[in-house]
Amino acid sequence: MVVMGHIVGPYGLSGWIKVFPYTEYIDGLADYPIWWLGSGNGEWRNFIVNASGVHGNRLTALLEQCADRNAATELKGLKIAIPRSQLPVLSNSGRDGYYWSDLIGLEIINQQGEALGKVTGLLETGANDVLQVQDLKDPERERLIPFISQVIVKVDLKACRITVDWGVDY
CATH class of the missing domain: 2.40.30.60 (RimM)
Incomplete structure (x- = not known):
């Protein structure tokens, strides 16, 4: 399911x-x-x-x-x-390779290994999709991270993790 x-x-x-x-x-x-x-x-x-x-x-x-x-x-x-x-079969490349529901709940870490939070939802902005990320240390804080190739380094569904090129202070 x-x-x-x-x-x-x-x-x-x-x-x-x-x-x-x-x-x-x-x-x-x-x-x-x-x-x-x-x-x-x-x-x-x-x-x-x-x-x-x-x-x-x-x-x-x-x-x-x-x-x-x-x-x-x-x-x-x-x-x-x-x-x-x-569900339709998806390609394995780019944003079309994942169902949004597969991304919800994944941990977000940056290239420095710093945990940024968990994906709670996605937004469609017209230009690109945006990950809604709940901060683990401050649950009231939400980060918005663009789901674009310049930012998304790796999506690992098996490890339940997305690696991003994104700072903790963004």
Whole structure:
């Protein structure tokens, strides 16, 4: 399973949910008629997506098994996953070689071996994608690191680490 987003909470009164997607495009999850929901502990339940839409920077969805606001509220905080076998195969080069969800949670270190934090999300700016990195020493501090070849030295998914050409004082 590849985690592709999480449920922020209910949207309206009739069972719709608000979703924070980890996809490149806000409506990227709308391509999948079945979502797998879980807390990330390996237990997943499938939900049929009856409808979806984009509202601002959030995706909204109506799940078949979610009849009202109370049911939608119970789903708050759950992760949304798609089986990796259903995702398109990516190239192994450049930014197109990684799903955003594969990068979330990775440790960021610079070339001097200094830990800069963990990836909590990505932003699409138009010019390039940007890693949102939570500082390990000060969780309230967020670093924004461009996901471009001049900055990203190495992405090592097996070691759960991204090496960057970036200073601790940037």
